[in-house]
Amino acid sequence: MPERSASAEFRAGVAAELPLLFGVVPFGLIFGVLGLAAGLPGWAVVAMSSIILGGSSQVVFAQLWGAQVPPAVITATVGVVNLRHALYSASMARYLRDLPLRWRLLLAYLLTDEAYAAAIERFANGPETPARHFFLLGTGLTLWVGWQLSTLAGVLVGAAIPASWSLDFSIALTFIALLAPALRRRSECVAAAVAAIAALALQGLPHKLWIIAAALAGMGAGMLARRLDRREAE
Template structure:
């Protein structure tokens, strides 16, 4: 008689999530360092830079916030822009809801806080392709906790390094290069490429807008273009599958 393998325990899932997330820290840590430096250059106090990484915990939105803060920009524009940048997290939540639906609210709140780009990417593979189990949510907890820890350490490191950088040094070019690198790695579908190209074009054309509103305009245009391209691709695929 053959024995059936036992289901993964909570500890097994948590450690597997950590292992899946560790390679992604190679790109996260430099980004966190850069945010710490940028936050200080934008005029934020060191404690606020570190606190933002704990409270907001969203690299792209934190960088956008720091850039708008240093402009300076009206608070309403800052809040709206950051909210638009973070809209993708709602899509992440919707896509994993079927695997987390039965969890109590305390778990849902913790996992929602930890559900960022890299944590979601690693956990989605486990949810879709891995074996079913009662502790699958611990895998997402492992990926999110690992990312959160690395992001906090990287931010503190950036603050310490940034304190030694002369105020006259410009850091905007390095932030742009960082986002370009992240964009290249993130684009996998035609709809994503369309969204990126439209957002880039609008960002250039909308530069004359006051209060850095070009960021909000580019984000909105990119999202709209990406959704339209995805619907068009889905329509074409449906037509091709029709006998």
């Protein structure tokens, strides 16, 4: 089988990512609207999609900003939400470690949920070709463009929505829609249930610290349940 050129790898990455935009674009629209509803200026909402480039963490940021939570707590919460990106990085590191630093920095920036989901199959099971990193470049750039445009569209739409319309409820609905299809293993269900219970029980904590506490409780419960599942399988 002949090796694909850099342009062919890039086009294949774009093609692999395009179907995932059907879920990304509505989320970007919602974030654009919610960012304005939280009191952020339009330029800041759009800039966040380039600087943070993480849908769930951006929504959490907007929610905490609107609640006037201290910056240190916002930073810590966004960091916890984005911890999953470290797992993506560890998974991809062996395929990208021989690239120049400039390439690794660029691809690390573009390594989002959807870009990783579209690219990992190519890297794990595809041929080891010199230009295969262009596949990840294609998936990442496609996601980046779609996210920026959908956020901008959300800001433009949100500017026409009266401030009296409360859109906070859509945050919870968005996360439920994202979470529910991913709950397949028992450990995942346990993690979600424990996090939900902890979030309700710890509402009295100051500065919205219940978000961090619930996330840590859910991760701990999920890890414990996963270990029990492995022991039972043995």
